[in-house]
Amino acid sequence: MNAGLRLLRSTTPAPRRLARVAAWSAVECLPALVSGVSVAHAVDALVAGRPSAATLWLGAIAVAMVVGAAATRRLYAAMSPLVEDLRDGLMTATVRGTLAECARTGRPGAATVTQTIEQVDQVRNLVSAVLRSFRSTVVPLATACVGLLLLDNRLGLAVLVPLAAALALQSLLVPRTVRRQRRAALEQEAFGADTAAVLADLPALRGLGADAWGRKRLLAGADSVAAAELRVVRTTALRQSVIALGAHIPLLSVLLVSLPLLRDGSLSAGAVIGATTYVLTVLAPAVSSFVAVSGGWVVELVVLLDRLALVAGRPGPESRDARTPSRPTQGYAVELRGLAFAYRPESRPVLTGLDLQVRRGEHVAVLGASGTGKSTLARLVAGLETPTGGTVHASERLCFVPQEAYVFAGTLRENLLHLAPTADDDRLREALEVFGLAGLGDRLGGLDGEIRSRDERLTAADRQRVVLARAWLSPADVVVLDEATSLLPVGDDEAIEAAFTAGGRTLVTIAHRVDVAGRADTVVFFDGSSVHTGRHVDLLDGHGAYRDLHSHAALYAH
Amino acid sequence: MRTTTWRLAPTWALTTVGLSVLAALASLAVPRLVGQALDRVTTGGDAGQSLVRLAAVLVVASLCSAGTGLSAGTYAARVTQRLRARAIASVTDREALRVTSAGDTATRLLVDAAQPAAALGITISITLVAATLVVGLVSIALIDWWVLVGLLLGLVALVMVVRRFVADSTPSLEAYRAGQARIADRALDAQRGAASIQAHGTWLTEAERVLTPLDGVRAAGRSLWALQGRMAWRSGVFVPAALLVTVAIGGVSLARGRISAGELAALIGYATLVIGSLDGIEAAAGLASVRVGTRRLSEIAATIASAPHRSASPTTPRGAVAVTLHAASAWTDGTDGEPTMTDPVDLEVRPGRVATLEGPTALTSAVARLASGAATPAAGGVLVDGIPLRSLAPDAHVAALAGARPALLGDTVAGLLTIGLTDVGREAVRRAAEAAHIDHVIEALPDGYDTPLADLALSGGELQRLGIAQALLHGSGLLVLEEATSSLDPATELEVVRAVAGTRGERTVLIASGRPALAAIADLSVACSPRSPMTVEDIEPRDEEDLILTGEAR
Numbered sequence A: 001m002n003a004g005l006r007l008l009r010s011t012t013p014a015p016r017r018l019a020r021v022a023a024w025s026a027v028e029c030l031p032a033l034v035s036g037v038s039v040a041h042a043v044d045a046l047v048a049g050r051p052s053a054a055t056l057w058l059g060a061i062a063v064a065m066v067v068g069a070a071a072t073r074r075l076y077a078a079m080s081p082l083v084e085d086l087r088d089g090l091m092t093a094t095v096r097g098t099l100a101e102c103a104r105t106g107r108p109g110a111a112t113v114t115q116t117i118e119q120v121d122q123v124r125n126l127v128s129a130v131l132r133s134f135r136s137t138v139v140p141l142a143t144a145c146v147g148l149l150l151l152d153n154r155l156g157l158a159v160l161v162p163l164a165a166a167l168a169l170q171s172l173l174v175p176r177t178v179r180r181q182r183r184a185a186l187e188q189e190a191f192g193a194d195t196a197a198v199l200a201d202l203p204a205l206r207g208l209g210a211d212a213w214g215r216k217r218l219l220a221g222a223d224s225v226a227a228a229e230l231r232v233v234r235t236t237a238l239r240q241s242v243i244a245l246g247a248h249i250p251l252l253s254v255l256l257v258s259l260p261l262l263r264d265g266s267l268s269a270g271a272v273i274g275a276t277t278y279v280l281t282v283l284a285p286a287v288s289s290f291v292a293v294s295g296g297w298v299v300e301l302v303v304l305l306d307r308l309a310l311v312a313g314r315p316g317p318e319s320r321d322a323r324t325p326s327r328p329t330q331g332y333a334v335e336l337r338g339l340a341f342a343y344r345p346e347s348r349p350v351l352t353g354l355d356l357q358v359r360r361g362e363h364v365a366v367l368g369a370s371g372t373g374k375s376t377l378a379r380l381v382a383g384l385e386t387p388t389g390g391t392v393h394a395s396e397r398l399c400f401v402p403q404e405a406y407v408f409a410g411t412l413r414e415n416l417l418h419l420a421p422t423a424d425d426d427r428l429r430e431a432l433e434v435f436g437l438a439g440l441g442d443r444l445g446g447l448d449g450e451i452r453s454r455d456e457r458l459t460a461a462d463r464q465r466v467v468l469a470r471a472w473l474s475p476a477d478v479v480v481l482d483e484a485t486s487l488l489p490v491g492d493d494e495a496i497e498a499a500f501t502a503g504g505r506t507l508v509t510i511a512h513r514v515d516v517a518g519r520a521d522t523v524v525f526f527d528g529s530s531v532h533t534g535r536h537v538d539l540l541d542g543h544g545a546y547r548d549l550h551s552h553a554a555l556y557a558h
Numbered sequence B: 001m002r003t004t005t006w007r008l009a010p011t012w013a014l015t016t017v018g019l020s021v022l023a024a025l026a027s028l029a030v031p032r033l034v035g036q037a038l039d040r041v042t043t044g045g046d047a048g049q050s051l052v053r054l055a056a057v058l059v060v061a062s063l064c065s066a067g068t069g070l071s072a073g074t075y076a077a078r079v080t081q082r083l084r085a086r087a088i089a090s091v092t093d094r095e096a097l098r099v100t101s102a103g104d105t106a107t108r109l110l111v112d113a114a115q116p117a118a119a120l121g122i123t124i125s126i127t128l129v130a131a132t133l134v135v136g137l138v139s140i141a142l143i144d145w146w147v148l149v150g151l152l153l154g155l156v157a158l159v160m161v162v163r164r165f166v167a168d169s170t171p172s173l174e175a176y177r178a179g180q181a182r183i184a185d186r187a188l189d190a191q192r193g194a195a196s197i198q199a200h201g202t203w204l205t206e207a208e209r210v211l212t213p214l215d216g217v218r219a220a221g222r223s224l225w226a227l228q229g230r231m232a233w234r235s236g237v238f239v240p241a242a243l244l245v246t247v248a249i250g251g252v253s254l255a256r257g258r259i260s261a262g263e264l265a266a267l268i269g270y271a272t273l274v275i276g277s278l279d280g281i282e283a284a285a286g287l288a289s290v291r292v293g294t295r296r297l298s299e300i301a302a303t304i305a306s307a308p309h310r311s312a313s314p315t316t317p318r319g320a321v322a323v324t325l326h327a328a329s330a331w332t333d334g335t336d337g338e339p340t341m342t343d344p345v346d347l348e349v350r351p352g353r354v355a356t357l358e359g360p361t362a363l364t365s366a367v368a369r370l371a372s373g374a375a376t377p378a379a380g381g382v383l384v385d386g387i388p389l390r391s392l393a394p395d396a397h398v399a400a401l402a403g404a405r406p407a408l409l410g411d412t413v414a415g416l417l418t419i420g421l422t423d424v425g426r427e428a429v430r431r432a433a434e435a436a437h438i439d440h441v442i443e444a445l446p447d448g449y450d451t452p453l454a455d456l457a458l459s460g461g462e463l464q465r466l467g468i469a470q471a472l473l474h475g476s477g478l479l480v481l482e483e484a485t486s487s488l489d490p491a492t493e494l495e496v497v498r499a500v501a502g503t504r505g506e507r508t509v510l511i512a513s514g515r516p517a518l519a520a521i522a523d524l525s526v527a528c529s530p531r532s533p534m535t536v537e538d539i540e541p542r543d544e545e546d547l548i549l550t551g552e553a554r
């Protein structure tokens, strides 16, 4: 709960704004406070034949009402920035938290982001509802208590004692509601995560003929959400007992207490009438609103903020990357010394004592079967994994392009400028040309054409081209490509490598197409048990498995 | 849809209405009973009986309110559940023409589906407001007609203010929702690109990019507040005006001797009652949300539109199937986001053959999706062993597609491989994994086949092999590989495709991949070209070397 409150506090800057909201709420209640007195006086004056006095009293109500209405408008104006800032703050914090986790783990994580965004909006609505409820809860409750005590303190006590009991009962009931509400929120989240995951994989599920499984899973989720909501609904029945205690009992007790007092003459009939009016018209509605607000909205708010704090508080990647701080020796782009790595202490090490020096402007090809550790090496060079032994020195301006081609909803321009925000249009057009994206650009309607989320107009190859162009535009002087051309026509590889190396960049390509080896200056070959480095021709001469790889591929190509 | 929402849970709707009315009546009776009790108390009479009556009515009011809360809550939960069930059914409809943008559909399922249920409560409170209005107005009319006329004019003005608000706020509300959905979409995209975001260290700028639509959301939110404030002000000014009119007209009537002072007091009382009940009108603002939610929910069914369902075929083909496409075309998203049809393709592959699909990617991909049943034919026919593929029972699992990425759903690795299947033994799972050359990788995981998906971290090629194993288990008669080996090295790819081709005794295999090399393993390669007559082009019989490499004779 503390985390939730802290989150709320950090996203809602000025307490002064809250004070403004409270002040306007109080002014808003003005007509309600003066109307009773004024109407009574006006009627008295009319009956007594003093129409001008009556008019004055009624005029007072009218003025109070206009002031109240103006206050309502100002209240909305005061709440607007408060609530919208709160929403913006929460949205920013939670989206950041979600992406921080992505950046730390490199994996998508739970697909609850849709839910989180919805929860942020719920918080917005709840906060505005709670703030709006000041005028129907706090203000009239206070007014009624003060009014009753002023009227007659014995009648006042007759009301205050059951009222206090009601508030105590409410504070006992709230934690239970919070628990059930929390469970409902968890169900909601699980359903949201399932929905996102199943919808994202729906094409794949269709391909497997397992879409019925997805449907069943979602339907089951919707059912458990409903069941949890019903458990929350059941707690509302108990709330009515608080209303009975806080609003109905006082009515009866006022009447009961006044019986002997009236008889012994220590209480006037007017005071009794006044007290019952207060209880009926001010206290009772205020108690019901208060119970509804504190047992419903506030509970939901507490639970939601708690959940959101969890998302917002997710840690980002450690700022220091895993590379050894000092840069490579002059003239080199990457230097690995005795590099060893295993994902888990108990699992087979992926690398054991790898030495490699890559000169600036060199083209290195990394070859090897699936699962031998090529991507792992790339991640180590990019500083995304911490070596279990040895050191990694690599140029600061290094761009690593992972196996998944990340193209996001937005314009083609935004996608291309992702790593080079300052590149100009000429350069962008050059990139379109070099990477064969002109056709896609036309199909999308130019650089400012929108790419939608999971846009079917982009083939997997198009996505690779976009990602390659992005890396090419980036200011990096070392580019590491992990399977970045796997879906492009075979002939395109060479031109793409040339485009990267032309500017004197260092290029490391991980590829399954072995012909890249012939064009590379150095080859790193993972044969499954060890890693061999050298020039292509030397490896061909000296290494049987490497020779096999190439003869195999030649045979396989035709 | 709005008019029929209540029919989703009619009993609870009626109970809610009935109890609300009872509760309202009971609370209306309270002031009268309090008055009676007061009379007794102040005149020193025996108040016992009237106090008991008051207490009884209060108990009834409490019970009815509690009941209303219960039944209204139950109604909302049930209606939302049923609306979601309907929407889920259309989203996951086998015959659906397209898959809509994931984030947005999720928002509709989660958020918008919860809106329509609120309509009942809002309608009830508006009706109660109306009833109070009628009671108050009739009482006023009985005392003085002219006061009624004055008040009614004011009421008409108020209704116009409220209607205007609902109309004005709808566009802002829609802009607000749409902006939120865009953020959700972008965030989901970004999550999918987690590896890149990590690699580039761009998570902060990514967060900024994901949040760009927030400005629009904020603007829409501010305009909603402004509209609400304006409505509050207009209706707030109306109240004193109406009250003054009442008193002024009543005062004139009093001066002319048409009514008594007591009647004037009553008039003012009723006018206050009428005006006070108008506070409940604010609930009408909720109707705008209900309207937007209802519309966005019904759009799911409209945009996803499904093809007519066919009657199920009584027989299910066993073993390898013959695949036939007759002028078949698939739906794809066109440039403007509307579904468009691919060029129609004819195709015929005999049972137990391994065929590569050659041609433009758009076509081979369409054929792959059509033949595997992943896509609904937009036109033409897709047949397996002469039976329309779409008419097979959903659990027939005759054809399956392995794409570039597997469906990563389920609880464990074994669960992922057999997703949606029943009664698949561990042995069968292991065989499929062996054929896809992934068995040894799974065995090396911390808990082998029972490793939870959350702990699964595999290389790109390993994931693809997992996808092939998954598809092998799901396609008993036909396996379609669409770019399913794109992340594999040639040696592994050859091994895997050969092993898969080795199951041609059990199933037909179609391969759509840009790699000409795979044609060497296939029995034939089929050119996918639009509208051409059937183009089956058997490759020349393979030479000895191929046979040796394949390890089996044809």
Ligand SMILES: Nc1ncnc2c1ncn2[C@@H]1O[C@H](COP(=O)(O)OP(=O)(O)OP(=O)(O)O)[C@@H](O)[C@H]1O
Pocket (backbone or CB within 6 Å): A343, A344, A350, A368, A369, A370, A371, A372, A373, A374, A375, A376, A377, B441, B457, B458, B459, B460, B461, B462, B487, B488, B489
């Ligand atoms: N996050 C991880 N946790 C544990 N093991 C992992 C993780 N990522 C990869 N592995 C394992 O480490 C080994 C090397 O994986 P890596 O991704 O480097 O292979 P690769 O050579 O890139 O293969 P591919 O060609 O299939 O992409 C594999 O056996 C893989 O299962």
Ligand SMILES: [Mg+2]
Pocket (backbone or CB within 6 Å): A374, A375, A376, A403, A482, B459, B460, B461
């Ligand atoms: Mg890899």
